[in-house]
Amino acid sequence: MSATTQTTSDTLSTAGGPPLRRDPNDTQPHGARWWREIGWRHIVGVVAIVYALIPILYVVSASFNPIGSVSATNLIPTQFSLTHYESLFNDPNRPYARWYLNTIIVAVVVVSAQVFFSALAAYAFSRFRFRGRRGGLLTLLLVQMFPQFLAVVALFQLFSSVGEVFPAFGLDTLAGYILLLLGGSLGQVWLIKGFFDSVPKELDEAAKIDGAGHAQVYFQIILPLVRPILAVTGLIAFVSVIGEFLLASIFLRETAVKTLAVGMYTVLDGDRSNNLGWFAAAAVLASIPVVLLFQYLQKYIVGGITAGAVKG
Amino acid sequence: MSHTTQSDPPRAVRGGAGTTRVLPLLARVLGIGIIAALAVMVTPALVAQERWGFLAVFWGVVALLLAVYATKRAVPAKYLLPGVLFLSLLVVYPILMTFQLSTTNYGDGTRTSKEVTVNKIIASAAFQEANARRFTLAVGTEGTVDAGPYTFFLVDQATGDAFAGTEDGLTDLPADATVTDGAVTEVPGYTMLTKQQINTLSNTGGPLEGFTIPTGDNTVIVAQGFQAIELTSPLVYDQANDTFTDTRTGTVYTPQRSGDRSYFTDSEGNRLSSQSWGESVGFDNYKRIFTDPRISKNFLGIFAWTVVFAVGSVALTFLLGLVLAVVLNESRMRGQKVYRSILLLPYAIPGFISLMVWSSFYNTDFGLINNLLGTHVNWLGSTALARSAVLLTNLWMGFPYMFLVATGALQAVPSELKEAASIDGASGFTHFRKITFPLVLVSVAPLLVASFAFNFNNFNAIQLLTEGGPFSASDPTAGGTDILISYTYRLAFGTSAQQIGFASAISVILFILTGVLAAIQFRGTRVLEDVN
Known part of the structure; x- marks a missing residue:
């Protein structure tokens, strides 16, 4: 898998960092135009982040929740304890x-x-x-x-x-x-x-x-x-x-x-x-x-x- | 190898490198030395156990290493050999072996050879005659205590004659063995088993269960506690004609194939014994996949779902990834880096962990999904829901990858094209559909095919989420979300009767399908041109 991939990896090498090809004439729009052109993108972005994060938050929360069974676990931890972390090392x-x-x-x-x-x-x-x-x-x-x-x-x-x-x-x-x-x-x-x-x-x-x-x-x-x-x-x-x-x-x-x-x-x-x-x-x-x-x-x-x- | 030392004039002249040359030489001598020493060390044990295959491999490797590293020739081979050895022995050879296994009926109930099965059948009907020989039993092994191979050491209680017996037959006791108080206590080259070990290994399912030493056409020696007795059987095996004759009734039994197994069967179809044996069955396993209605229904259904699963996973992840990439690829937007870092998270978490976490989300009673939706649905209980669950999970795990890929491809689209299109008055969406999307698709196509091939054999996604389930009550071998590789896994290693030969046949089909995918991938990329 190389020829194409070689070329793609060259062209894509900026993908990881922020694209900095900012046109100097570009200025941030304001008001309604900002919402039409930029703002809605943030809404989509936030929705995507919520989708990506919910499962992760749930697991992190469950790991700190002292009650071990699933039924008691909520997304937002109500109690905090390291019991489960301790139990990793003493069984x-x-x-x-x-x-x-x-x-x-x-x-x-x-x-x-x-x-x-x-x-x-x-x-x-x-x-x-x-x-x-x-x-x-x-x-x-x-x-x-x-x-x-x-x-x-x-x-x-x-x-x-x-x-x-x-x-x-x-x-x-x-x-x-x-x-x-x-x-x-x-x-x-x-x-x-x-x-x-x-x-x-x-x-x-x-x-x-x-x-x-x-x-x-x-x-x-x-x-x-x-x-x-x-x-x-x-x-x-x-x-x-x-x-x-x-x-x-x-x-x-x-x-x-x-x-x-x-x-x-x-x-x-x-x-x-x-x-x-x-x-x-x-x-x-x-x-x-x-x-x-x-x-x-x-x-x-x-x-x-x-x-x-x-x-x- | 003395000519490689510093005294060799041309080499010494070639560079003030004389001092650094000692190290590689030392490494070479040590490396070859260790491997050769290892080969010498294991040789006696391998010879004793008649493991000729292992012996050939070991000495073949030593010979290759010597040929390549002890001389100055074949420079490229010096760099290629180690990796190629591993690849040949641990990938290529197992692939060939899979094919060979696929032409046998190997599995539970057919692990023994025909010879051993014949002896067991003789023994199963055998009874003890009044003047039967009795022996004091000791068991030894040339291999390991747990796996054998085992030898029975027998001392005739009436005459004191001593023998060594294996499943091949009876021979005289080695002359250097020690017999104490009418029992064999020590045999050079053998590890003697303790009484407790004999007990444990003779339990049901243990390697000594049913150990049978043939002594004639219808006589065998079997263990009875810590003694062994000779039994005579009314069943006589005729080696030349491959038939059994029951001397009481005169009935003749011949081997008849049923499915992938053979049984000794009489002319009316009655089986002499439910015991079968391992043998070559040619392409019968492949024929069964397509002709046995129950198997082919399973196989075709699973194959179809495998394709749907792989296509669906790629399509969904790519679609979501592309949409997000298009939306978030706007240079005037603040916080792009933050979005990207967070969206990368599902991809960064080790896949096996995500899958196990998601499998608990689908729990009926306390799973996150029912929790959030306020429902009480058994998500993994019906085939349709379980399949959606698998796709949803794979979407979560895979969309960040496609997001990154699509972002990269979008940024590679030349900006002149965008300007030209807007001059022509194309609307945003038309422009995307007609110009950007095709360009992106072309550049990511090879990755989509690679992703398809990966998902086609994505064992973890199925096994860790649903274990292939749900299963119908009537058929525990094929589950609702099984893909071909998880189906193969269950056939070969599942809890019900293992069908190694049949599972190998499906593996071979998987190899072929994967090869076809690879061919498509080759065609789609310029990889072959890059070889030179």
């Missing part, structure tokens, strides 16, 4: 902190590996001309179109037998689940190749004349230049890894190895009426870092999603 049957940690471990390992291996492959495709390059790129594009989880049945069989031989990587192990997700190691090749292509080749050639080998060119010249972009690519991948549910629900069945997605689902599914307080607090704590990250990286993310990343 051994639903070890929220453990699940949080598991999720971070999985996401950090998988995303680092994905960005590292993708960047390696992208370098080869961007800088070398070799037999099978075109075919390789197309095959990659094709294979990438098939989500790994479509093969879930086979993956389950595969890891059942892996577990018989190497119990450390079998079902119900974080290591096995991480290994499984490493199947997506080349997931970012196309995106990163686009960035590599934009680094002038003269830089490599100059370095090669100075006696640098291909690995030095890669690690010491190109990689540092694209590091910020790799970070953003990684963060987008991060969000999709922590949201992975299908494979996790099959591979991680024991409490101690669950990720947030499956762990929270188990709790909610167990008793939908009385776990809402716990669940709301869990949802708030899990969302805050991701939401902050999104706001902070808004303009890069807009570039990234228009380049074809679809968040799960």
